[in-house]
Amino acid sequence: MTVSDEGRAARPEPAGDETAPELVIISGMSGAGRSTAAKCLEDLDWFVVDNLPPALIPTMVDLGARSQGAVARIGVVIDVRGRQFFDDLRASLEELDKRGTRMRIVYLESSDDVLVRRFESVRRPHPLQGDARLVDGIARERDLLRELRGEADLVIDTTDLNVHQLRAKLDAQFADHDEPALRCTVMSFGFKYGLPVDADLVVDCRFLPNPHWVPELRAHTGTDAAVADYVFAQPGAQAFLDGYTDLLRIVTEGYRREGKRHMTLAVGCTGGKHRSVAMSERLTKRLVADGVETVLVHRDMGRE
DSSP states (O other): OOOOTTOOOOOOOOOOOTTSOEEEEEEEOTTSSHHHHHHHHHHTTOEEEESOOGGGHHHHHHHHHTTTTSSOEEEEEOOTTSTTHHHHHHHHHHHHHHHTOOEEEEEEEOOHHHHHHHHHHHTOOOTTTTTSOHHHHHHHHHHHTHHHHHHOSEEEEOTTOOHHHHHHHHHHHHSOSSOOSOEEEEEEEEGGGOOOTTOSEEEEOTTSOOGGGSHHHHTSOTTSHHHHHHHHTSTTHHHHHHHHHHHHHHHHHHHHHTTOOEEEEEEEESSSSSHHHHHHHHHHHHHHHTTOEEEEEESSTTOO
């Protein structure tokens, strides 16, 4: 397994059984996008099993190993509805670790407010709600999953992601069987909408003049040449881009040495429309030029 995006201590990569399939366990909060993640993996030719009892995960891996390569990648979606959830899951993970199974845990997160809206929009109760309120079910699930979240190799916060943006993040991780040493998500955002909780690094572009106050630029975004030219004509903008590119080279090399496979770089300005977008576009090009497979997401562009 790899080092967690939440800072969990790194474990050495096991040699593994070459005949055993690669395994990804998808879990997290109900309503945070587990079904979307499962469909994405299926579209990428993974064999996906939804709501599999944790005790059966090693059996599923055994069946894949006996498929003679027909099932090389398995995705398992699990949630807390299964009985003896954590005892069974812990035992299964320990067994797979001993075998040297190539395995990652992806945890999908979202804010309570967004989860409430999602459940209300589909008019379905929370699986742990019972006779209590919806928010009580969410709180109970979050408490039950706290330990698993800490064990996750990749935490994705879907609070401000649409379906396409979530799929882009998963595509960056799982589209190729032969994974590159490091994949990066560059995300522009607006501070007024909150920090991305899954960010590893945060860049603040509010030290640059805001194009919002230039009437002819206000309606445009940082993807437009006029806005980008304005941003990088400001004192310090190009120097910051060059200096931060050098810093990223140090960081990415360190991540590779530590076995970290994914990095999320959040680039912020006030509204996530002008400065952060322009800077994230340039940083993405620098990362790609340095051989880092990179996905660019503009979280808040168009939100105003």
